[in-house]
Amino acid sequence: MxxxxxxxxxxxxxxxxxxxxxxxxxxxxxxxxxxxxxxxxxxxxxxxxxxxxxxxxxxxxxxxxxxxxxxxxxxxxxxxxxxxxxxxxxxxxxxxxxxxxxxxxxxxxxxxxxxxxxxxxxxxxxxxxxxxxxxxxxxxxxxxxxxxxxxxxxxxxxxxxxxxxxxxxxxxxxxxxxxxxxxxxxxxxxxxxxxxxxxxxxxxxxxxxxxxxxxxxxxxxxxxxxxxxxxxxxxxxxxxxxxxxxxxxxxxxxxxxxxxxxxxxxxxxxxxxxxxxxxxxxxxxxxxxxxxxxxxxxxxxxETPGTDNFERDVNPWPFVPGDLNRRSERCEEIFNIQTIGLATRLAHIGNAPMVVGISGGLDSTMALLVCVSVCDRFNIPRTKIHAVTMPGFGTTDRTYENAVALINGLGATFHEISIVAACQAHFKDIGHPPDLHNVTYENSQARERTQILMDLANKLGGIVIGTGDLSELALGWATYNGDHMSMYSVNASVPKTLIRYLVEWVADHSPEKAIQEILYDVLDTPVSPELLPPDAEGKIAQKTEETVGPYELHDFFMYQMVRHGFSPEKVYYLACRAFDGVYEKAVILKWLKNFYQRFFSQQFKRNCLPDGPKVGTVSFSPRGDWRMPSDAKATQWLKSLDAIKPIS
Missing domain, CATH: 3.60.110.10 (Carbon-nitrogen hydrolase)
Structure with missing residues (x-):
């Protein structure tokens, strides 16, 4: 110890x-x-x-x-x-x-x-x-x-x-x-x-x-x-x-x-x-x-001899209070921080319309709920929220229907703009085969959606509300100048594991049963950018956590590394304690290596983040919290992990 x-x-x-x-x-x-x-x-x-x-x-x-x-x-x-x-x-x-x-x-x-x-x-x-x-x-x-x-x-x-x-x-x-x-x-x-x-x-x-x-x-x-x-x-x-x-x-x-x-x-x-x-x-x-x-x-x-018998409880979800009352208080506080942050920005620019892309997933749902909270708290008509659903090649019926129902149920101004034709034209312009489902295929869709939101905001004299969260920023799981960019990002310092509880908290406190049911279904939907076509049954084929690893692991890694500055070896040791019986040690080590590789290589995205409210002790704002050169190497951190031989 x-x-x-x-x-x-x-x-x-x-x-x-x-x-x-x-x-x-x-x-x-x-x-x-x-x-x-x-x-x-x-x-x-x-x-x-x-x-x-x-x-x-x-x-x-x-x-x-x-x-x-x-x-x-x-x-x-x-x-x-x-x-x-x-x-x-x-x-x-x-x-x-x-x-x-x-x-x-x-x-x-x-x-x-x-x-x-x-x-x-x-x-x-x-x-x-x-x-x-x-x-x-x-x-x-x-x-x-x-x-x-x-x-x-x-x-x-x-x-x-x-x-x-x-x-x-x-x-x-x-x-x-x-x-x-x-x-x-x-x-x-x-x-x-x-x-x-x-x-x-x-x-x-x-x-x-x-x-x-x-x-x-x-x-x-x-x-x-x-x-x-x-x-x-x-x-x-x-x-x-x-x-x-x-x-x-x-x-x-x-x-x-x-x-x-x-x-x-x-x-x-x-x-x-x-x-x-x-x-x-x-x-x-x-x-x-x-x-x-x-x-x-x-x-x-x-002197003391020390002991190898480690008995300290290690919370696998460091961003999420285990006590239900404290969790509810935490969610309420964060939701209020997000609300006041956005409201202050809107007041500064003359209560401009809010433009937000809605996918039917957790993050965009959370951003929309914050916009609604601003409207209700400051007597702004909800119609000033311009919620845009932009179906593409990977959009499933489930997420599309949830997006449409949520926008209409909350009383926001509804927009549906398909990105399919625009992306196909773009593929033709740049000479990209539409059946080649690589990073160009995926990122073109994300950038097309951002272009639509930005241009619509210009047309309306509005502001684009970002939906990306802290966990995505840590991994760089965002398309540069695509979903990575907005004019104000309300979720920027909220980790994925906590976003889930925030949406659940809003659902639990919603007086509208129909909205509750939609939010609960959103919570039950696999996390996905939906940039690849659905499977044969029309369900989500591209599941984020199968590609980059479980968010609960990455949020744990991020907290221990950024909040405490712990070495990779100590982060691994604590993760093995926290997730004992949940993940094998070899699996934890695999995703920890992936975390460090992505964290170091994706700093360039964090260096040009839009404004957004800080809600916790871990934040990646380059203006106040995390300053790191984009060309820093992960060599030493990965070398420490390479020396570990996990025994399950």
């Missing part, structure tokens, strides 16, 4: 008995042993987990203080020979003051101790009665468990062999202040922030806390592990739910349900490589380095 930038982490919630250090350390060791067996490399326990958080004035008792240190020593002895980074909480007396600390252990050694900086003293919290802030700490080293140990908030823990894994620690309240210590840790290079906490439960707090952790992981471009005290803490006034959360780059990876009875492990494999990629992309991160003035860090190395 290290090869691909993955590291296994866990947040633990042990059972505890208040002020019973021996019981607590036994439970901590039991959970640590379980984590070690599971291949965990970084393991976080709650704040003051060795004693419990709600000991009150017992924290001043020398007996409790000494027993906490003795328990820590016991954990050190257990960890000998185990290269697992453990973080546990305990109270420590340093220089005559008591500090709320997190101790970091690896292979029998205490690597460092981080004291809490911000001590809450409001409402239910009364910590200043017992603990001093790290700001008052004078020592940089202490003697602890017969070891000389660094102490301070300036400690970062870096993997000895994989330098991109850097761990920083902040404790509970440290997260809740305007600028947390973890923010400085991230700027100083930390890619993982650990927060041992003891956060009680009150109505509404858990939602706010989850969002705080998620947003902090996004702002810092870090993985964030949080775990809180749970069952066994005093309930004299408060209840602690034992919540644990792991986030990455603003995404919630996993969460442990609250109010568990303890001895729980929340395990997640984090992708540090993706964090580094985003930091390289976002210069605002580097521009914040001046905030580190006056902050000096000490780096301490550690």
């Amino acid at each position: 290290h090869k691909y930038g993955f590291f296994r982490t866990a947040a633990a919630v042990p059972k505890l008995k208040l002020a019973d250090c021996q019981y607590n350390i036994n439970e901590i060791i039991a959970l640590a042993a379980k984590a070690w067996e599971a291949g965990v490399e970084v393991l976080l326990f709650p704040e003051l987990g060795i004693t419990g958080y709600t000991c009150g004035d017992l924290f001043f008792q020398r007996e409790l203080q000494n027993e906490a240190v003795a328990a820590l020593d016991q954990l050190c002895q257990w960890s000998q020979g185990k290269k697992l980074l453990l973080v546990v909480g305990l109270p420590l007396v340093v220089g005559g003051s008591l500090y709320n600390c997190a101790a970091t252990i690896n292979d029998g050694k205490i690597l460092g101790v981080v004291p809490k900086t911000y001590i809450p003293n409001y409402q239910e919290f009364y910590e200043k009665r017992w603990f001093a802030s790290a700001k008052s700490l004078l020592q940089t080293e202490i003697k602890l468990c017969s070891q000389v140990v660094p102490i301070g908030t300036d400690l970062l823990f870096q993997h000895a062999k994989h330098e991109e894994l850097v761990v920083g620690i902040e404790i509970c309240e440290d997260l809740w202040v305007p600028i947390s210590p973890g923010s400085f840790h991230a700027l100083a290079g930390a890619t993982v922030i650990l927060n041992p906490s003891a956060s009680n439960e009150v109505v509404g707090k858990s939602d706010y806390r989850r969002e705080l952790i998620r947003s902090q992981s996004g702002r810092g471009n870090v993985a964030y592990l949080y775990t809180s005290a749970g069952f066994g803490e005093s309930t004299s006034d408060l209840v602690f739910g034992g919540n644990a959360i792991i986030c990455e780059r603003g995404i919630l990876l996993k969460e442990l349900p609250k109010f568990n009875l303890g001895n729980e492990l929340l395990i997640a494999d984090i992708d540090v490589e993706s964090l580094i990629h985003d930091r390289q992309m976002m210069h605002g991160f580097g521009d914040s380095f001046d905030l580190l003035k006056g902050h000096h860090y000490r780096t301490i190395t550690f």
